[in-house]
Each structure stands twice: as structure tokens, then as C-alpha cells.
Amino acid sequence: MTDIRFDFSDKTAIVTGAASGIGQAVAQELAASGACVIVSDLTAAACRAVVDQITEAGGRARAFAADVSDETAMRALVDFAEADCGGLHLAVNNAGIGGPSLPTGAYPVEDWRRVIDINLNGVFYGMRWQIPAMLRAGGGAIVNMSSILGSVGFAHAAPYVAAKHALLGLTRTAAIEYAPQRVRVNAVGPAFINTPLLSDNLSPEVLAGLAALHPMGRIGTPQEVSALTCFLLSERASFITGSYHLVDGGYTAP
Known part of the structure; x- marks a missing residue:
């Protein structure tokens, strides 16, 4: 792991939803930049798989299975980060x-209720202890x-857009x-990103239709979202807080 873009060597980070997609990409980039990463998702096996990838590449990571809609689990996740890595400095x-x-x-x-519990309450529960x-x-x-749908509407997705x-x-x-x-808090708004949430559930025809919604003519990658996320976590973004940053291939520009 030699391509270190940021210096997180003395930091501990929690990443939820880290077993795949954007969360996995963020966890891997944070670890590549020196952080001790707590990889959290619903199942222990999925968390361990990402931890194994990170450690095999020379990074530091721990697995902690948790449901973000469970406030007790979110507190336990933060307690684990402090006990196992000596503190908490970063969270996604x-x-x-x-x-x-x-x-x-x-x-x-x-x-x-389920969408709100996970997409909104889960973030509050995390921040409450982070x-x-x-x-x-x-x-x-x-x-x-967040999402591009934090700034625009989208038919047939009321709880997601609301959250x-x-x-x-x-x-x-x-x-x-x-x-x-000295605690900074920002939000990132991806457009449609090539994650299992899309690729495992949508046909090639539907994916092509989604790609066409972006002026760049394609769906984004998890790594493109991770690059901005890690920048916002870094000291290079030391005067940025309370902001909402889009990674949307021009989706919201028209």
C-alpha cells in the first residue's frame, strides 16, 4: 500500500456500510493512507472479508458487525474503536x-420506517457517540x-429522499x-454509483438509462466518491465544515 494520498497514520476511523461499494472503497483508501479502520457492516463475515483485503495489502483494520439503526450497537462500535485503537478521530x-x-x-x-431508521436515525446514532x-x-x-437526492426530488423514493x-x-x-x-462535519452527495446496490438489482438496460441521466454519460465509481470523502476527512480540508459536496457527473447541473 504505497500510494498514500493523505496522512492518517495516527488516526482511527469508523466506516459504516463498509462491506461493499462506497464504504469499502473509503475503508481501503483510509487504510492505504495509514489509518486504523474499523470496518462495520451488518454481518461479521462481510466485515472480516474487507479487513482481510486491507491487512493483506499492509493496512490496519478491525471488524465490527453492527446495525446502524440500533443505538446500542452504535455506542458499542465507538466504544470498540476507543478501546481497541486508543481513540476515534474520523467517521464516515x-x-x-x-x-x-x-x-x-x-x-x-x-x-x-425502515428506510428512515437506517438512512437518517442511523447517522444520528453514530454521531451521538462519535x-x-x-x-x-x-x-x-x-x-x-447523503446523495444527489439530498438536493432534488426523485419519484417513487419518498423516504430515501426525505432522509x-x-x-x-x-x-x-x-x-x-x-x-x-475542532470537530468538522460535512456531507457528500453521490449520484448513481456502480455499487452492488445497483449492479445486483438492475438490468443492463436500466443501468444504461441511469447513466444517460448524467451529462458525463456514465455512472460513477466508488473510488471517485472515496477520493472526495477522504479529502474532507483530511487536514487539507481544515477550513471546510457544514458543507455538502456533490459527486454527480453533472446530474444536478441542468
Whole structure:
């Protein structure tokens, strides 16, 4: 692991939803840049698979299976980072789900609750315990994974769009509250990205249609999202907080 773009050698990072896609790319880049990364996702086996990839490449990582919609699990995740790695300095609240594609007037209430629990409440539960840990460590940086749908609507995705919009308010509020104490909080808004969430569930024809929505004519990669995320976590972004940064191939430009 020789391509170190940032220096996180004295940092511990938590990445949720890290078993695949954007979360996996972020965990790998943080580790390549020297961080001790806590790889968190729903199942221990999936977490360990990413940890094995990181350690085989010479990085440092630990596995911790957790459901972000469980506040107790989020507290335990932060406790683990402090106990196992000596503190917490960085966090990427990335875990999320899409939910069924249905119009608002027909959306199942239980599916609404599940999407909100994971995509919004899960981020709050993470920050609720990450921020005090970062204060104990003397400061830190958080990136919350929003979406282009944090700034625009999208038919048949009411809870997802609502959660991603609300996530921006949560991010900005925390950024204001903790800026004096050297904790920065930002959000990233990817467009459609080539992750298992898309490739495993959509036909090539649908994927081609999604690609056409972007002026660049393609879907993005997890590594392109990771590059911005890791920059925002780094000291190179030391005067950036409370911001929302798009990685969208021009999707929101028209």
C-alpha cells in the first residue's frame, strides 16, 4: 500500500456500510493512507472479508458487525474503536438502503420506517457517540453520506429522499455546534454509483438509462466518491465544515 494520498497514520476511523461499494472503497483508501479502520457492516463475515483485503495489502483494520439503526450497537462500535485503537478521530456514516420503488400515496409505512431508521436515525446514532469520542481525542472529522437526492426530488423514493434531505440539516447543525471544538462535519452527495446496490438489482438496460441521466454519460465509481470523502476527512480540508459536496457527473447541473 504505497500510494498514500493523505496522512492518517495516527488516526482511527469508523466506516459504516463498509462491506461493499462506497464504504469499502473509503475503508481501503483510509487504510492505504495509514489509518486504523474499523470496518462495520451488518454481518461479521462481510466485515472480516474487507479487513482481510486491507491487512493483506499492509493496512490496519478491525471488524465490527453492527446495525446502524440500533443505538446500542452504535455506542458499542465507538466504544470498540476507543478501546481497541486508543481513540476515534474520523467517521464516515455511509450505511444506507434504498427501499421499495412506490409512489408516496402507496408507500408501506413499515418500509418508510425502515428506510428512515437506517438512512437518517442511523447517522444520528453514530454521531451521538462519535462526537463525544472525538472531543476526548482533541478533535476529528465526520463525513455523512447523503446523495444527489439530498438536493432534488426523485419519484417513487419518498423516504430515501426525505432522509437524505434531513441528513443535510443534521450535518450542518452539528458542524455549527462543534466547530469551536475542532470537530468538522460535512456531507457528500453521490449520484448513481456502480455499487452492488445497483449492479445486483438492475438490468443492463436500466443501468444504461441511469447513466444517460448524467451529462458525463456514465455512472460513477466508488473510488471517485472515496477520493472526495477522504479529502474532507483530511487536514487539507481544515477550513471546510457544514458543507455538502456533490459527486454527480453533472446530474444536478441542468
